[in-house]
Amino acid sequence: MEPNGNGNQFSRRTFLRLSGGLTGVALLAACAPAGAPATTGSGEAAAPAAGVTEITFMGWGGAEEDEGVRAAIDVFQEEQPNIKVTWLHTPENYQDKFLANIAAGTPPDTAFIQSATFQTFVRDRVLMDLTDQLEADTLVGADGYFIEPQESQRCTVEGRWYGIGSCWVAPHIYYNADIFTEAGIEPPSNDPDEAWAWDKFVEVAKQLTVDANGNHPGDSGFDPDNIERWGVHWPTWWIPIHSAIEANGGHWIDPDSGLLVLDQPEATQAIQNVADLVLVHQVMPQATAMEALGMSNAQMLENGRLAMAIDGSWALAWIHKIAPTLGTAALPAMKTTATNMQAHLHSALAATQHPEEAWQWVRFLSTPFYQTQFCQIGLWLPSQTALMTEEGLQTWITDGVHPPGYELIATEFVPRFGKVLYQPIGWPRADAIITPALERVWIGDATAEEAMAEAVPQANQVLEEEAAR
Template identity: 55%
Template sequence: MRRMRVSRREFLSVGGAAGGAALLAACAPAPAATEEGQAAAPAMEDVELQLAGWPGQGPELIEGLETFEEENPGIKATWLETPGDYRAKLLSMIAAGTPPDTAFSADYYTFARDGLLVDITDMLMADPLLGAEDYFIQPQEEERCTWEGRWYGIGSCWVCHHVYFNRAIFEEEGIDPPSNDPDKIWTWDHFVDVARQLTVDANGNHPGDSGFDIENVERWGMNIPYWMHWSFVLSNGGYVWHPDTRLYGYDQPEAIEAVQKVADLVLVDQVMPNSATFEAIGMGFVQLLETRTMAMVIEGSWSMAYTHDMQEPLGTAVLPKMKVPATWLSAHLHTIMQGTKHVEESWKLVRFLSSPYYQELFLVSGLWLPSQTALITEEAMDRWMSLEVHREGYRNIATKWVPDYGHPMYGPPGEGEASGFIWPALDAVWIGDKTAEEALLEATPKANEVLENA
């Protein structure tokens, strides 16, 4: 994969040239007063844009918008923080005829299909930088951003799933830890075996030992939030939604097997607490590792931003593979809403939000991972990546794990209703009331009927 190198100055200068005649006309000086003494035309009022999104973005977003305003005189950008049911509130604004100019994606494919988003394909392809073949990490960016071959948004970044672990526990137990390098990926069976060695009850017994007390475990080998089974469906050669039909694949053998293996971490392998035990523990993932309640935790890459003050030595690693290395990828997209009176200015904002400068604001904390090739060069990573935040070997997550093994996953139209069949079926598997085969063969056709009629 070719990696582009783009400085902020280059991004701005090319952006200025890309505006074309319309931008030149907009920036032309006002006509001087005539000889008859007529007054000059009044100064143009600032264009005011709104960017809508959900809470929790941090000061980086405001810093970015302030920089955008400095670099685009005559345009003001206001952050419209929208707590609560973001999708419902966005739809209410649209119904009232007062949509924000730009917005974080909500049900992206549904909004694109229903004509609620501006088609940005022509603007993107005409842009000398964003339209370049090697600007984004591909093919993932095009896969997530296009609906029926057209672009309606641009991804903010990437986030993925990977392993976090307490490095001191591995050293004390004399076990080689997992690696951030996909070339050194663990198999699922080895992962479970190590988790078994690291799970210990109050009497020093491990799962499989005579007398192991599941009700009195002092340290669990690992934990996976159940929704993150998606990555293991992919790793087992399956799919959650088919890339062409956009129907659920939970009734396929690969998905059924992967779901059952995740459930068996609790039900058979006894290396992970069940939901009731986990809730009773009542700790976040950093605390779980720091108190040695867990040896390993599978979490999102965004959680790196919450590990800065962790006292125990932290390690990270790629997920174990069932059949092939794989991770779920996602992140919100930046979109222009139909109904805006300022399409050109809104494109300037979305373009700015797709710049290396803006993305880098969120990379330094560990909250985001790059979606642009310019940010996975050695020079760029020297700038935004640090051992204090990202830990040893984490460059492999950005340069190999995401680009080579990442699969974008965004729900198709109708997913909200269809998931009403899938999630209860999965819950029955997690607690052992049904096998994955029983639950998913029953639920998937019902869910797919909803998707087909959405």
């Protein structure tokens, strides 16, 4: 999946300090020996057996993902006894440590690559070109193996493959179905053709938002400082916000120029719509209120402090454990139905001294075995078409994890309405301009139109400078 295991995004400040524009790091990577010998728990090097080639694999992930990778390594090594894979599990500060390893001349052979930096890494020759191997492969290179055109959109630059997607993940609605039953409100549907309009979404969120005196937003005497239950929480980082923008007919990036178009009316209105859930409609808690409560959205769904939560599909891996009845649904439509379609890539690094072994491992990570185990626990959605057939769904839809009707999220909502966004070259520098501007919108210091009109030209200047390097 795309976020790291603890849900935090990597530090932009540290990323900028380490990368300084990644060209210098890339030059080091190009001539560095790949994959420094792994160490055991005692710090001693774990040498492979004679005739066995060792490669390293670096990635993040919580306990479930860590266990899944280790299980996959065991299976892979049984199939490929001449290759040893050493897992460099890095659940915290992944991007910082990844870049530091490259700068130190000890890059991994293979790794998780985030969508925010993929194109920059390709530009700076950090990643190995996998095109020839993939096109020659009778399994992963077969026509129709992946959901297209989205797989090619995220994995290729100028028609060349520099990684393979791990899976798909996408924001959707989670809701406490018991609250809907108690309120006598029909819940939203997993079927994207029945997705709520934005106005209905807001109206239902108002009905489900209740203060300590039982009043709702708009009622006389409603107390916004003493809310017992909020109607909804919509996160304000870029993946959920991109979903809203696409649902309003807008875009994050112009596909022709590669520049940000967050200052266009469709985008600013969508951003403002999300901000107004707090600022106008009073159905969503401010970030400070969430912090004061000290609870996650899953905890708030469970204890009844929250009726609906917008979150990535990956969150099903833990949200399904709540005691109340859990429901899921397609995101509401503003002008159209849409969601962000995302996930990290598995890539081999250009500096590897073992390109064939690295390819064999990346290929294995793209097989049904590897993807299915994470789909079964609610962490991933499939990117392989075989897992979306009636027979394929039976291999991973799990009672007690996937709510009734969830297969429509995987087979209809995401492939039909998912929009791929892999950030442009130089995005970390541009993000240092865009995110603070958005923060002004979320707290009401500026409208989305005002904030983006100021920030987008500055960010685009950065992107143009990076593209020209």
